[in-house]
Amino acid sequence: MAGLFIAFEGGEGVGKSTQEAILGAYLEQQGHTVVRTREPGGTPAAEVIRNLVLSHDYIGLNPRSEALLFAAARGDHVERIIRPALDRGNIVICDRYIDSSVAYQGYARELGVDRVRNLSLWATNHLIPDLTIVLTIDPEISLARVTNHDRLESEPLEYHRSVTQAFLDLAAQEPSRYLVLDASQDRDHIAQVIQQRVNQELAARS
Numbered sequence: 656m657a658g659l660f661i662a663f664e665g666g667e668g669v670g671k672s673t674q675e676a677i678l679g680a681y682l683e684q685q686g687h688t689v690v691r692t693r694e695p696g697g698t699p700a701a702e703v704i705r706n707l708v709l710s711h712d713y714i715g716l717n718p719r720s721e722a723l724l725f726a727a728a729r730g731d732h733v734e735r736i737i738r739p740a741l742d743r744g745n746i747v748i749c750d751r752y753i754d755s756s757v758a759y760q761g762y763a764r765e766l767g768v769d770r771v772r773n774l775s776l777w778a779t780n781h782l783i784p785d786l787t788i789v790l791t792i793d794p795e796i797s798l799a800r801v802t803n804h805d806r807l808e809s810e811p812l813e814y815h816r817s818v819t820q821a822f823l824d825l826a827a828q829e830p831s832r833y834l835v836l837d838a839s840q841d842r843d844h845i846a847q848v849i850q851q852r853v854n855q856e857l858a859a860r861s
């Protein structure tokens with residue numbers, strides 16, 4: 656049986672890691688084998704790339720090089736961690752995936768949505784999530800939640816607004832593969848809505 660691939664997407668501080676952890680614990684409690692991972696990173700080589708792209712030492716990094724680095728990290732992550740877990744029938748929950756590259760590099764850095772998506776599709780041999788959960792909130796609220804700002808989080812508010820809109824546009828293009836949630840709601844309520852949707856996905860597969 657093929658596994659289930661779930662991605663969490665959204666801007667900084669919307670609660671992706673919070674909800675990813677709650678969902679992972681819930682599914683494990685239900686007896687599923689869950690692989691929790693995050694991007695950029697997830698393998699030793701991809702973690703090295705993560706440190707590079709998120710570091711303040713490389714402000715001014717050529718946007719095309721940045722897009723290539725994200726795709727390079729993702730290719731290794733999928734090949735070595737995500738696809739093998741799905742082949743074993745596990746549930747994989749990934750904190751950020753291709754849509755983050757499309758939103759941050761494609762829309763907000765204006766490299767072109769299709770070009771950035773195609774780069775990651777090539778790098779991952781076309782692995783797309785079964786379900787993508789997008790958490791959205793006004794960036795002014797979510798950025799205030801995050802205290803330790805890395806290189807991307809230090810971008811102006813306009814950039815973050817454009818990123819938020821990008822996630823909504825992506826979700827609108829393929830509504831059946833997305834769950835879009837208002838991240839200003841209570842975290843337990845958000846968690847319950849997510850669990851319901853994931854249970855539907857699991858029931859449809861059994």
Ligand SMILES: Nc1ncnc2c1ncn2[C@@H]1O[C@H](COP(=O)(O)OP(=O)(O)OP(=O)(O)O)[C@@H](O)[C@H]1O
Binds near residue numbers: 671674842
């Ligand atoms: N529904 C919520 N309501 C209020 N605060 C929340 C909610 N969900 C998470 N938080 C808090 O907001 C902060 C950011 O949450 P979290 O780290 O899960 O976001 P994130 O999307 O993973 O952020 P990042 O992009 O920095 O990884 C944390 O302090 C968390 O406790």
Ligand SMILES: [Mg+2]
Binds near residue numbers: 671672673750
């Ligand atoms: Mg996080």
